Each structure stands twice: as structure tokens, then as C-alpha cells.
Amino acid sequence: xxxxxxxxxxxxxxxxxxxxxxxxxxxxxxxxxxxxxxxxxxxxxxxxxxxxxxxxxxxxxxxxxxxxxxxxxxxxxxxxxxxxxxxxxxxxxxxxxxxxxxxxxxxxxxxxxxxxxxxxxxxxxxxxxxxxxxxxxxxxxxxxxxxxxxxxxxxxxxxxxxxxxxxxxxxxxxxxxxxxxxxxxxxxxxxxxxxxxxxxxxxxxxxxxxxxxxxxxxxxxxxxxxxxxxxxxxxxxxxxxxxxxxxxxxxxxxxxxxxxxxx
Amino acid sequence: xxxxxxxxxxxxxxxxxxxxxxxxxxxxxxxxxxxxxxxxxxxxxxxxxxxxxxxxxxxxxxxxxxxxxxxxxxxxxxxxxxxxxxxxxxxxxxxxxxxxxxxxxxxxxxxxxxxxxxxxxxxxxxxxxxxxxxxxxxxxxxxxxxxxxxxxxxxxxxxxxxxxxxxxxxxxxxxxxxxxxxxxxxxxxxxxxxxxxxxxxxxxxxxxxxxxxxxxxxxxxxxxxxxxxxxxxxxxxxxxxxxxxxxxxxxxxxxxxxxxxxx
Numbered sequence: 035x036x037x038x039x040x041x042x043x044x045x046x047x048x049x050x051x052x053x054x055x056x057x058x059x060x061x062x063x064x065x066x067x068x069x070x071x072x073x074x075x076x077x078x079x080x081x082x083x084x085x086x087x088x089x090x091x092x093x094x095x096x097x098x099x100x101x102x103x104x105x106x107x108x109x110x111x112x113x114x115x116x117x118x119x120x121x122x123x124x125x126x127x128x129x130x131x132x133x134x135x136x137x138x139x140x141x142x143x144x145x146x147x148x149x150x151x152x153x154x155x156x157x158x159x160x161x162x163x164x165x166x167x168x169x170x171x172x173x174x175x176x177x178x179x180x181x182x183x184x185x186x187x188x189x190x191x192x193x194x195x196x197x198x199x200x201x202x203x204x205x206x207x208x209x210x211x212x213x214x215x216x217x218x219x220x221x222x223x224x225x226x227x228x229x230x231x232x233x234x235x236x237x238x239x240x241x242x243x244x245x246x247x248x249x250x251x252x253x254x255x256x257x258x259x260x261x262x263x264x265x266x267x268x269x270x271x272x273x274x275x276x277x278x279x280x281x282x283x284x285x286x287x288x289x290x291x292x293x294x295x296x297x
Numbered sequence: 298x299x300x301x302x303x304x305x306x307x308x309x310x311x312x313x314x315x316x317x318x319x320x321x322x323x324x325x326x327x328x329x330x331x332x333x334x335x336x337x338x339x340x341x342x343x344x345x346x347x348x349x350x351x352x353x354x355x356x357x358x359x360x361x362x363x364x365x366x367x368x369x370x371x372x373x374x375x376x377x378x379x380x381x382x383x384x385x386x387x388x389x390x391x392x393x394x395x396x397x398x399x400x401x402x403x404x405x406x407x408x409x410x411x412x413x414x415x416x417x418x419x420x421x422x423x424x425x426x427x428x429x430x431x432x433x434x435x436x437x438x439x440x441x442x443x444x445x446x447x448x449x450x451x452x453x454x455x456x457x458x459x460x461x462x463x464x465x466x467x468x469x470x471x472x473x474x475x476x477x478x479x480x481x482x483x484x485x486x487x488x489x490x491x492x493x494x495x496x497x498x499x500x501x502x503x504x505x506x507x508x509x510x511x512x513x514x515x516x517x518x519x520x521x522x523x524x525x526x527x528x529x530x531x532x533x534x535x536x537x538x539x540x541x542x543x544x545x546x547x548x549x550x551x552x553x554x555x556x557x558x559x560x
Contacts, residue, residue, distance in 0.1 A: 049425075051322070059417065061319040098550075122421050126550075129429035133547035137537050144539040150425040152417045154322065158385050162312075162413040166392035170445070171453055173436030173462060181551035182433070190434055190460045197456035198449065199436060274400050276407040284396035287361075287389075288444035 043109035045146060046116045047123040047132050049153020050078055054239025057159065062151045069116035073105045074128075078118045096180075098128060102135035109146050122155035126176050126204045156263040157202035160235035163245060165274065167233060167265050169285025172200035177207070177214045184214070188221050195225035200271070200285055203264040207255060215255040215264070222266060226250055231267040231283055234258055247273065247283055306372035308409060309379045310386045310395050312416020313341055317502025320422065325414045332379035336368045337391075341381045359443075361391060365398035369406050385418035389439050389467045419526040420465035423498035426508060428537065430496060430528050432548025435463035440470070440477045447477070451484050458488035463534070463548055466527040470518060478518040478527070485529060489513055494530040494546055497521055510536065510546055 046065045051057040066072070066082055071089040079090055091108075093101045102117065109115040119127035129150050136143055161168045173194045179187060194201055201222075206215040222230075228251035235245045236259060246257065250266065258264065267285055274282040309328045314320040329335070329345055334352040342353055354371075356364045365380065372378040382390035392413050399406055424431045436457045442450060457464055464485075469478040485493075491514035498508045499522060509520065513529065521527065530548055537545040 049421075054324070056324040056327070057322045057415065059314070059320045059322055061317070064319070122417075122425075124421060124424040124429050124431045125435075126433075129425070130432040130547055130550045133429045133537060133545050134549055136545070137535075144537075145542065147542070148545070150428070152320065152421040152425040154385075154415045154417060155421065158387060158415040158418065161387040162385075162392070162415040165413070166387050166396045168387045169393040170389075171436065171438045172388075173434065173457065175434045183552060186461065186552060190462065193456045193460035194436065194462075197453045199453065199457075272400075274396060274407075279408065279410070282396050282399070282411070284393055284400075286397055287393045289446060289449060 043112045043146060044114050045105055045109040045132065045148050047129050047148075047150045048116050048118050049122045049127065049151055050081055050118055050120055051154040052121060052156055052159035052238045052240075053081060057154050057239055059151065059153065062153060065116060065151050066118075068114060070114045071108055072116050072118055073101050074118035075120075078120050082118060098131040099135055102128065102131040103139060105132070106135055106139055106143050106146070110143055119153075122153040123150055124152065125155040125174060156204065156235075156238065157265060159238040160233065160245070160263050160265060163235065163238060164233050164247070164265070165282030166284040167231075167267055167271060168200050168202070169271070170200070170287055171198070172202065174202045174204060176204045177218055178205040178211060179214060180211075187214070187218070191218055191221045192225055195222050195266070198268050200268055201266040203266070205260065206258045206262055206264050208260045215258055219250065219253055219255065223250060226266070227269065230269070231271045231273060233265045233283055234262050235265075236262040247281065306375045306409060307377050308368055308372040308395065308411050310392050310411075310413045311379050311381050312385045312390065312414055313344055313381055313383055314417040315384060315419055315422035315501045315503075316344060318344075320417050320502055322414065322416065325416060328379060328412075328414050329381075331377060333377045334371055335379050335381055336364050337381035338383075341383050345381060361394040362398055365391065365394040366402060368395070369398055369402055369409070372409050373406055382416075385416040386413055387415065388418040388437060419467065419498075419501065420528060422501040423496065423508070423526050423528060426498065426501060427496050427510070427528070428545030429547040430494070430530055430534060431463050431465070432534070433463070433550055434461070435465065437465045437467060439467045440481055441468040441474060442477060443474075450477070450481070454481055454484045455488055458485050458529070461531050463531055464529040466529070468523070469521045469525050469527050471523045478521055482513065482516055482518065486513060489529070490532065493532070494534045494536060496528045496546055497525050498528075499525040510544065
């Protein structure tokens with residue numbers, strides 16, 4: 035180890051989980067404490083307790099690559115830098131932008147220590163509240179067509195719906211992307227029965243948490259927003275009534291044949 | 298609220314994460330402390346610190362439904378019961394078995410409080426170590442054909458590989474299922490280029506952690522075991538060399554068009 039290594043900065047990408055501090059991992063908590071400077075989208079930074087002497091650099095949620103570059107520059111200058119990301123940084127979060135900034139940045143950045151701290155991503159937090167909707171094979175798709183053509187989104191929706199995957203939709207709607215969720219539901223309606231269970235959840239674990247279980251043909255896209263995660267069940271998914279308690283939504287582990295029971 | 302509710306037992310399904318105690322959430326830690334009895338597969342129970350007065354009921358990893366039923370019976374008898382699950386309980390874990398046992402059990406169980414504590418699932422922990430391989434749309438598939446026909450597994454692999462999803466394989470191989478991973482790789486080889494990056498990781502965050510980055514045509518199925526998670530990249534995934542540091546594996550957020558840059 036080179037003696038100058040000790041002076042060198044570092045970059046950590048931290049998964050904040052869905053928002054409830056109780057869903058943060060110990061590793062993430064420690065990484066937040068150790069950082070000298072935090073980079074992130076304002077609402078995510080706002081979830082992190084303030085610490086004396088710790089700098090904060092806020093940016094807009096559509097400036098991921100610019101944020102990642104600024105964080106690398108700061109680390110290259112010797113700082114212990116953290117980039118915060120909602121949920122898990124590897125799931126439509128900051129980890130890919132940080133890698134992309136590294137690939138396109140100066141060669142010298144590649145010697146800077148990088149660590150990534152996983153977190154509980156939205157679909158897992160929502161699934162835990164509902165029962166076990168992911169149950170078996172599942173996928174996660176971002177409905178944002180800012181970075182991929184919409185045709186690709188539709189082709190992917192058809193592929194997974196037809197193949198029996200549970201589908202979690204991220205980034206379903208925003209001010210700049212008002213029609214994509216509605217169109218996705220039409221596409222899914224061509225592959226799945228109208229009564230297929232669908233759950234929408236937002237701000238899971240936060241004070242303004244809300245959840246709704248409905249059916250594919252009944253979903254109102256306008257009830258979703260940027261922070262909504264949508265879980266679309268399969269032909270096997272079912273609702274389990276529980277009297278006064280909320281119903282459970284789950285997708286059995288086994289395929290149709292009702293006699294199988296071992297895993 | 299009925300006065301007898303206070304006496305009633307409860308059931309909590311707890312995600313232990315990938316194994317490193319630092320990757321446990323605060324909620325999971327508290328739930329483990331509050332339980333009077335813990336049900337689980339032996340190696341998972343072994344990760345939980347012993348507490349005086351807390352009972353433990355170990356069972357084999359192929360007895361998920363039996364374990365879930367026993368846990369509900371204990372809760373019905375008034376105990377604060379926890380069922381532990383590796384990773385996230387909703388991802389090929391105990392949550393679905395607990396729902397299934399509830400559906401097929403006595404009506405009275407439906408009044409028992411159930412909570413599910415999410416966790417960091419294996420693919421997220423492995424992805425964090427590698428860089429950002431999940432990067433964009435991705436899916437998780439269990440290669441176990443104990444609960445679904447193998448034909449379904451192959452059809453799902455073809456659907457997602459052809460549609461450009463990153464693929465995480467769970468339960469790739471076991472003593473009772475020795476050929477499935479090899480066959481899955483053949484199927485994937487029909488849809489993806491031989492040099493598609495593949496990562497295998499096991500026991501992430503535990504003392505015996507190991508990881509390997511290779512290419513689709515080079516994967517040796519015998520290097521995997523029951524606890525291995527396999528991540529198969531896409532045509533866009535790439536390796537980023539970093540001198541003395543391990544290379545990063547990542548899948549860019551954007552589709553081919555190299556001029557797009559906003560999210």
C-alpha cells in the first residue's frame with residue numbers, strides 16, 4: 035500500500051431504504067456518519083440527520099450524472115464523499131450513474147476507493163406490507179423513457195407479463211411523463227386478465243405512507259406519483275381476506291399443479 | 298379493539314439479509330429481540346445471537362410449509378413468534394409459505410397479527426459489491442423446479458434474455474438439482490452473446506464470501522452452490538478496469554443511443 039493512499043479520498047454510495055429510519059441497515063447508518071460531504075437529491079438528503087461539520091450538496095433528481103461527477107471530483111480532491119440514493123442504489127438509483135461518471139472521467143479517478151451500501155428497495159418494502167406478492171419469479175421495470183425508447187418498455191412489459199413474472203414498476207409517472215403508466219396498463223391488459231391483482235404503494239414507512247390493492251382493469255394512473263411503486267400480480271396471485279385486518283396479497287411459490295408442496 | 302387481542306400471539310417474518318450483521322435493518326434487529334420463539338432453517342437461526350428465554354425451532358430448508366404451519370400454531374397459542382428468512386423474506390423466502398399456510402389453515406389464524414420485515418436480498422448485496430450490474434430493468438428467477446415445471450423456467454429465461462433484462466438466478470444448484478444451472482446457461486447461450494458478463498457470488502458479507510466475474514460461455518456450473526446468486530448481464534453491461542482495485546461490472550442506465558444523458 036502506497037503511503038499516499040491514506041490521504042486519498044473515497045466515495046460511498048449509500049442506499050437509504052424506503053424512508054423509514056428503521057429500515058436503514060447498520061452499514062448505511064455508519065457510512066452516513068463517516069462521510070465528510072453528502073451528495074444527493076434534496077428530499078433524500080432531508081432524511082439524513084444533520085451532523086456538525088458535514089457538508090451537503092443538493093441537486094435536482096434529473097441531474098444524476100452531473101451529481102456523480104461532482105462527487106468523484108470531491109473524492110479526488112481528498113474528501114470522504116457519500117452519495118445518497120433512495121431505496122437501493124443499484125435499483126434505478128445512483129450506483130450506475132457513479133460507474134458511468136467513472137468510466138467517462140479522468141483515468142486518475144479509477145484509483146479512488148469506491149464502496150456501495152445496499153438498501154431495501156421500494157418493491158421489497160411494499161411487498162412486505164402486502165404479504166408476499168413477489169412470491170416467485172419477478173422483475174423490476176422503470177417506466178421512464180428518458181433513457182430508453184418507449185418501444186423497449188412495451189416489448190419488455192409484454193415479454194414478462196406473457197411469461198408469468200410478477201412485475202414491479204418503478205418511476206411510473208411524473209410531471210414530464212404523464213401518459214406512460216396509462217399506456218403500460220393498456221399493454222399489460224392485452225396480456226393479463228382484467229382482474230389480475232395490482233398494488234400501488236407510496237412513501238412506505240414514511241408518515242404519508244399509502245397503499246391500495248385493486249385490479250388491473252381498475253387502476254387509475256392519476257392515483258400514482260413519482261414515488262409510487264406498482265406491483266402487478268400474475269394469474270396465480272390471490273387476495274386472502276382476514277376479517278378486520280387488511281387482506282394479504284400473495285403469489286404462491288408453486289405453479290398451478292396444486293399437489294406439489296415441497297420446495 | 299377486543300380486550301382479548303392483547304393476549305393474542307403474533308407472527309413476524311424477518312429478513313436477515315445476506316448474512317453480514319451490518320446489513321440487517323434496525324426493524325429486523327428489534328423484531329429478533331422481541332420474539333419469544335424463533336422458527337427457521339438451521340444455518341439462518343445460527344446467525345441470530347442467542348437470547349435468554351427465547352425458544353428456537355429448527356427445521357430443514359425443504360420444510361417451509363411445515364415450518365410456517367408450526368409457527369402459526371404457536372402464535373395461535375399466544376406466543377410472539379418470529380420466522381427468520383435469509384435475505385428478504387418476500388424473495389424466494391418464507392413470506393409466501395407463511396401466507397400459504399394461513400390460507401390453508403384454520404379460519405381463526407386469520408385474526409392473528411402478521412408483520413413482515415423486509416431485508417437486503419442476495420442480488421442487491423452482490424450487485425453492490427460488483428458495481429451496478431442490475432443498472433436498469435432486471436428480473437429474479439429461481440432455478441428450482443421443485444415447485445414449477447422446468448419448461449416454465451426455460452420459457453422465462455428465454456423471454457427475459459431476449460428482452461434485454463439483467464437476470465439474477467437464485468437457487469441455482471443443489472445436491473438434489475445438479476443439472477439445472479448448466480441447462481439454464483445453455484438456454485441463455487442461445488439468446489445472449491458468449492462474452493456476456495456473468496457474476497457469481499456467495500455468502501456475501503460472511504467470512505467465507507466469494508465472488509467471480511466471468512463470461513457466459515466460461516461459467517462452470519460446478520463453481521456454484523445452493524447459496525450462490527448468479528447475475529447475468531446484458532449486451533450493454535461492461536467491465537471497468539481499475540488498476541489495482543477490482544474491476545467494476547455495470548449496466549448503463551441508458552439504452553444504446555450514446556447521446557442521451559438525462560434521467
